[in-house]
Amino acid sequence: MMAYSKWEMGIVLVIQMGVGFLGNSFLLCLYNFILLSGCKVRPTDLILNQLVLANSLVLLSRGIPHTMATFGSRNFLNEAGCKFLFYFQRVVRGICLNMTCLLSGFQAIRLCSHFSRWLELRMRSSTFIGLSVFLSWILHLLVNSSIILYITSPTRNESYSIKVNYGYCSSLDAARNVRFVCPAIFFTIDFICLSLLVWTSGSMVVFLLRHKQRVQHIHGNGHSSRACAEVRATSTILILASSFCSLYSLSALLSIWMSLVAIPGQWLVDISIFLSMCFPTVSPFVLICSDTRVTHNIFTSSSRQGKHFLLIWL
Template sequence: MSPRNLAIGMVFLSQTVAGIFGNFSLFYHYLFIYFTGYRLRNTDLVLQHLIVANSLVVFSKGVPQTMAALGWKQFPSDFECKLLFYLHRVGRGVCIGSTCLLSIFQAIIISPRNSRWAELKVKAPRCISLSIFLCWLLFMLVNIIIPVYVNRNWTNYTTEKQKDFGYYFAKVDDKIADSLFAALLSFPDALCLGLMLWASGSMVSILYRHKQRVQHIHRTSLSPRSSPESRATQTILLLVSTFVSFYTLSCILLVCLVLFDTASWFLVNMAALSTVCYPSVSPFILMSRDSRISRLSFVWVRNTKSRTIISNT
């Protein structure tokens, strides 16, 4: 194994382990919140599906890419390769859709009562489950043809061009046709991204106007604290900005892979790394910004210490 393959393999391994640990930790915290009787927020259902989508991307992209970089040649088979790539595409799409739903829902929740979105405040929570179901269904159907273009091994007996992407090969029939097909597949992503940016802009505008209105209260308050809605909005804005940054980088690298006839080793691995960045980082952002987690951890530590003191006496 060459030093560069070992180095990139260790980077993939670190990223994959961090993603698995982060998503399972966030899932455990939600179980802890549920069983301790805390009331779940309306956005928690979307976040739970985001955890599932993140885990799909980490396991279907990060794990095989790590194994390929470290020289593991026995995995996956052709069927497993097609399945992994399909799960990766579905998980990636649901990540986009879930983040989009979070931003839209939060923009509706914090909108003023006299705005045109005020009547949606009551209807929006009832539409969350249906929206998530449609999100999964949409990306499962859109990507159902993807496995046709993916092979585990290079097929020398065909006249079709193929590109090496680490642990799989992708067919390249015609650049124009492939570009149109890629544009068709990217349309749901672009739509979600546009809605996400619109909702984020609306949230920033609402927060700014609210800050201007209550500025005199902040001046007279000795210990000003933001409202729960404001903290939740800031968390979602941070999540959206992180997603847009990694998604933009990933798209640029993927476009380069499509345009270049021969994909370089560096470009292939950087594109794979950028794809798994958001599913690996987003759980830590959510855990660091969720005040319920810190309160529950404090209560758990305090109760543990109390039981220890009582047992010692």
């Protein structure tokens, strides 16, 4: 029965990883094509490009090794491989958070009138956005380096107190200073980003409520078309922000629970991995459904192929 449950979990992870990776790969190709082809680029395209890239890396770095361990291939990483894998997982997870926060902040500054015009113009600058993305990567590459202190390979023979065994790597029951200082640093950075995310999301909710009241009195074609585009973009970002906050909160509560349990069971580890992959799986399809360029490109490609086959037939 236990083996059957492991196979079930492995199949769920494979499906989740495959669906999410396909969605993110499609968007990554689309955004790279837009950025490199000289087409009209939106200010948020670089942020979205990095978000779907980070989503793909989260799915691969978490899904592949845990699925292999679930199907019975255990202890396939050495000490250096385990440290690099968990370090990489933390970095790309942090980039997901930062890009979602940056995307929400950009839209809030664009919509809300109490922000200065100078800041709005800066946020529209591709140089400013590129610098923000670059600094996000540098920050997480530096901060998350401390995780190598309490990750080891199960094949290592030295006597360590193992806290969590993932099958392919293990988390150590670290010393008191490492146990509290490192999570405190991670929590502080995540708390700041989540606070900004909640604040900017609240600002956008206020904008949507005011817009709903305003459209009841204003009936202009030009105004309504522009407003509809803003509302669609704002609604998409709100869905991303709210889903990220909800899933992150569940994952954080589960992590706290795992830290309090003496030796967490395998089912807790499996659920933790599943929750960490939910946002990278869902978010690309939210973007696909809301981005008009996606449907336009699909429709254009289908029309060209239809004309091509028609000419060949004739």
